[in-house]
Amino acid sequence: MKKKTAHEQFIAYLRSEGKNITPERLHILDAVLNQKAHFKIDDMIEKMSCAKKRVSRATVYRSIKTIENAGLIKYIRSINDEKIYEVQKEHHDHMICESCGKIFEFHDKDLETLQDLICESHGFTPKRHTMKIFGICEKCKKDD
Amino acid sequence: MKKKTAHEQFIAYLRSEGKNITPERLHILDAVLNQKAHFKIDDMIEKMSCAKKRVSRATVYRSIKTIENAGLIKYIRSINDEKIYEVQKEHHDHMICESCGKIFEFHDKDLETLQDLICESHGFTPKRHTMKIFGICEKCKKDD
């Protein structure tokens, strides 16, 4: 069973939901996948309105939601009313520096295991989780 | 050193910030503290517009923000554009049922310890964190 690309995943999702495969949706997916890590909707709208194939604001909003439902991107948080999304890679959690605003990703197997145990003891079936640790990063500590 | 009430904490905060202690702010604090657990801003606005002492929408927004900065309430999440806040008790994390929308609180000492260890290994100084586990609660599992 070879691993599906994000592109293939998206198309499979659209098919499974009976949604059409439109060039607009694929363009937006491409633009999103080209993002290094985190992006804002507004940036995507601007990007798509300058691109060779223009896509309207309404469609950007609609498609971002579709791509999110397909599990390919994830909403992280808002910073002054600007939603920040990220492209989904392997699952990871976040450390957010309150000084420079930078978002660090980390993953810890023990943490995941412990979470499952906690859920089990509460009769709760976990599907997914988010964890954000706010504090000060190494660099900002030194820059003081 | 006796423990301060939320009321006292708030007044101490206002003093420390050079802010005035106004009846509006205290009324809103009272209303907020009277909430069992979680509340929406809109509910507060409605509550305050019917109360003996009316408080305007703008002031509710302003005061909620002040009370949040004082650390007495905390923003949890949005559900269709409605922000949900909660009164701060001891620190705890959340399990959110995707079926009924109910929010469960839990606290686990091992989880906290593990988080601190992870941060340490990344040179990150944690101040606070949020953790949300999404899934299906015990009751909804049975109701299937």
Add this chain to the structure above:
DNA sequence: CAGATAATTGAGATTTAATCTCAATTACGA
């Protein structure tokens, strides 16, 4: 492949939470 049908798009209007404005009021230190 053509024609029918349902989904999707674009553009601008609309919605709505949150913020802003500013004159009137109020808290508070001196």
Add this chain to the structure above:
DNA sequence: TCGTAATTGAGATTAAATCTCAATTATCTG
């Protein structure tokens, strides 16, 4: 008690997100 600075209320404003609907496009069927 007075003067100053902070705060409030009411309505205007802002801006992200959604909605509307006619025109377009994807997909299915034979």
